Amino acid sequence: MDILKSQRLEQLKYDIRGPVYEKALELESQGYKIISLNIGNPAVFGFDAPDEIVHDIILNIRNAQGYADSRGLFSARKAVMHHTQNIGLPGITINDIYIGNGVSELIMLAMQALLNEGDEVLIPSPDYPLWTASVAFCGGKPVHYVCDEAAGWNPDLADLEQKITPRTRAVVVINPNNPTGAVYDRAVLEGIARIAERHKLIVFSDEIYDRILYDGAQHFPIAKMVHDTLCITMGGLSKNYRSAGFRGGWLILSGARHRAKSYIEGLTLLASMRLCANVPTQYAIQTALGGYQSINDLVVPAGRLHKQMMLAYERMIAIPGVSCVKPKGALYIFPKLDLSQFTFADDDDFVLNLLIEQKVLVVAGSGFNYTTKDHFRIVCLPTVDELNTALDRIEAFLESHRR
Numbered sequence: 001m002d003i004l005k006s007q008r009l010e011q012l013k014y015d016i017r018g019p020v021y022e023k024a025l026e027l028e029s030q031g032y033k034i035i036s037l038n039i040g041n042p043a044v045f046g047f048d049a050p051d052e053i054v055h056d057i058i059l060n061i062r063n064a065q066g067y068a069d070s071r072g073l074f075s076a077r078k079a080v081m082h083h084t085q086n087i088g089l090p091g092i093t094i095n096d097i098y099i100g101n102g103v104s105e106l107i108m109l110a111m112q113a114l115l116n117e118g119d120e121v122l123i124p125s126p127d128y129p130l131w132t133a134s135v136a137f138c139g140g141k142p143v144h145y146v147c148d149e150a151a152g153w154n155p156d157l158a159d160l161e162q163k164i165t166p167r168t169r170a171v172v173v174i175n176p177n178n179p180t181g182a183v184y185d186r187a188v189l190e191g192i193a194r195i196a197e198r199h200k201l202i203v204f205s206d207e208i209y210d211r212i213l214y215d216g217a218q219h220f221p222i223a224k225m226v227h228d229t230l231c232i233t234m235g236g237l238s239k240n241y242r243s244a245g246f247r248g249g250w251l252i253l254s255g256a257r258h259r260a261k262s263y264i265e266g267l268t269l270l271a272s273m274r275l276c277a278n279v280p281t282q283y284a285i286q287t288a289l290g291g292y293q294s295i296n297d298l299v300v301p302a303g304r305l306h307k308q309m310m311l312a313y314e315r316m317i318a319i320p321g322v323s324c325v326k327p328k329g330a331l332y333i334f335p336k337l338d339l340s341q342f343t344f345a346d347d348d349d350f351v352l353n354l355l356i357e358q359k360v361l362v363v364a365g366s367g368f369n370y371t372t373k374d375h376f377r378i379v380c381l382p383t384v385d386e387l388n389t390a391l392d393r394i395e396a397f398l399e400s401h402r403r
Helices: 020-029 050-061 074-086 101-113 130-135 157-162 186-199 259-271 279-290 296-297 304-317 347-358 384-400
Strands: 097-100 120-125 140-149 166-172 202-206 230-236 250-255 376-379
Touching: 020 347, 050 120, 050 279, 074 097, 074 250, 074 279, 097 101, 097 259, 101 130, 101 202, 101 250, 120 130, 130 140, 140 157, 157 186, 186 202, 186 384, 230 347, 296 304, 304 384, 347 376, 347 384
Parallel strands: 120 140, 120 166, 166 202, 202 230
Antiparallel strands: 097 250, 230 250
């Protein structure tokens, strides 16, 4: 008898490391060099973690041999608490903060603690696909609300509210957004907060890119706007501090915590069952949040990230048949193909053949649970020279498949 995978996995996908990624690994094993623009992994593109973060981990490594409190080291949680005070979020205590092995683990814990079979969670489309996968894995039903490309990829509030049912438990906000690069307008965030309060929904806010902002864009923490329901904000070291492999993230409870005692007990239980998050990285959190914010040097117009993001955006929109909303934050652009001008059947066809013909790996828009199959995501982390090489190949590929 064959050993079958769990039925819970049947509907799950994670195309960032999905079938096309596996094809890329196959091509690499045959000796081809692949330009990988599929994963926002800063270290492999020469973005090193700040020296002081690495030094603090090394200096405290002996202190990190034992388990920590299941919610996290006091110093790490206190640093996150001070961060909430600095951004104007009052009333957060040490016990409102949980440290995790990256935001990914915290998303899964938060869903496991909340969902019963068939419960619904509103998730943006397009989304970071781990949110959709985590809801489905925990027995819930992901329900995608529209983010409007014509409105700078801001959420469509009317579409969001009309998708609420008696089974809806929560709404997810990803701001700044992966994959679109959108940074949401304050009025839109206020609207989401009021909808959530009206329908007694938890707000989950993924703010892992909150310091990666371009051209004067301003990030508004939705936790400052949510008062009469529970809000859970997630952040971490992986992007702002280029420390993805260290796996350091945090979860902050705010808003009407008194109405969520049972849920918080469940969250604490699950945190205890995994014993604790990795301890060495927790010694870096205070240094990261309280030290020099070197990310600011990278996102100004003369900074490396800004140059790369704008290069990718400008080169894409210069290609006939390709459009793109200018990114305001994060590490990605999300171009749209006018399929009437090209020979591709859809975004999956485009991505696979780009890999085979030009050895460039990107991710199809449908991998981010976007309904129309005509977008793709480019990671803008390579140097200008490396990025130009990849963009040259994408442009040549598009021209060779023009109708």
